[in-house]
Amino acid sequence: QQQVKQSPQSLIVQKGGISIINCAYENTAFDYFPWYQQFPGKGPALLIAIRPDVSEKKEGRFTISFNKSAKQFSLHIMDSQPGDSATYFCASSSNTGKLIFGQGTTLQVKP
Amino acid sequence: GAGVSQSPSNKVTEKGKDVELRCDPISGHTALYWYRQSLGQGLEFLIYFQGNSAPDKSGLPSDRFSAERTGGSVSTLTIQRTQQEDSAVYLCASQGVRPSGELFFGEGSRLTVL
Numbered sequence: 628q629q630q631v632k633q634s635p636q637s638l639i640v641q642k643g644g645i646s647i648i649n650c651a652y653e654n655t656a657f658d659y660f661p662w663y664q665q666f667p668g669k670g671p672a673l674l675i676a677i678r679p680d681v682s683e684k685k686e687g688r689f690t691i692s693f694n695k696s697a698k699q700f701s702l703h704i705m706d707s708q709p710g711d712s713a714t715y716f717c718a719s720s721s722n723t724g725k726l727i728f729g730q731g732t733t734l735q736v737k738p
Numbered sequence: 739g740a741g742v743s744q745s746p747s748n749k750v751t752e753k754g755k756d757v758e759l760r761c762d763p764i765s766g767h768t769a770l771y772w773y774r775q776s777l778g779q780g781l782e783f784l785i786y787f788q789g790n791s792a793p794d795k796s797g798l799p800s801d802r803f804s805a806e807r808t809g810g811s812v813s814t815l816t817i818q819r820t821q822q823e824d825s826a827v828y829l830c831a832s833q834g835v836r837p838s839g840e841l842f843f844g845e846g847s848r849l850t851v852l
Contacts, residue, residue: 725771
């Protein structure tokens with residue numbers, strides 16, 4: 628019940644394309660769903676997060692779509708750029724519990 | 739400083755030696771995590787401290803690993819009798835209070851066991 632499953636493991640997208648990364652969770656008590664971005668040699672940093680009271684959140688080119696009934700959420704990167712090449716981690720937590728991370732997706736955006 | 743600070747940034751040791759890795763979290767953050775990340779791999783959860791509660795040690799891979807958090811602030815991860823498979827980057831993160839819940843990561847301590 629504590630797992631967060633992330634796919635795909637790796638993704639290659641052409642510049643200007645849409646990158647889509649998916650996550651599924653099991654624990655219905657989870658109420659916080661962030662995405663973290665990690666560049667080589669750096670620690671992960673918060674990119675965008677959503678709570679289950681909304682189905683979508685957009686910040687610039689990054690959008691989280693949330694499907695509570697399916698217990699799934701996804702990250703969409705519009706107009707993907709080479710500078711978006713990084714590893715992306717989804718995560719989930721409940722109000723009192725620790726943050727559980729997915730396995731990570733390595734994104735490569737080709738010029 | 740304003741962020742999470744980890745030291746040392748790089749540590750090379752010989753197999754069988756003990757190592758200590760230090761994490762200075764953001765002031766006021768009550769939750770602190772340790773993760774291990776091998777090259778090109780994901781975040782392997784090690785241990786979670788939350789306030790005065792008993793730490794969640796469920797991710798520690800063996801009894802050679804231990805961690806403490808003194809005074810609710812600085813944390814030290816200790817690896818005894820290091821093995822080559824312990825080579826990785828060890829990341830520390832502290833967590834802001836709810837409703838944010840954002841984790842702030844340090845830049846990690848890269849451990850190489852020869």
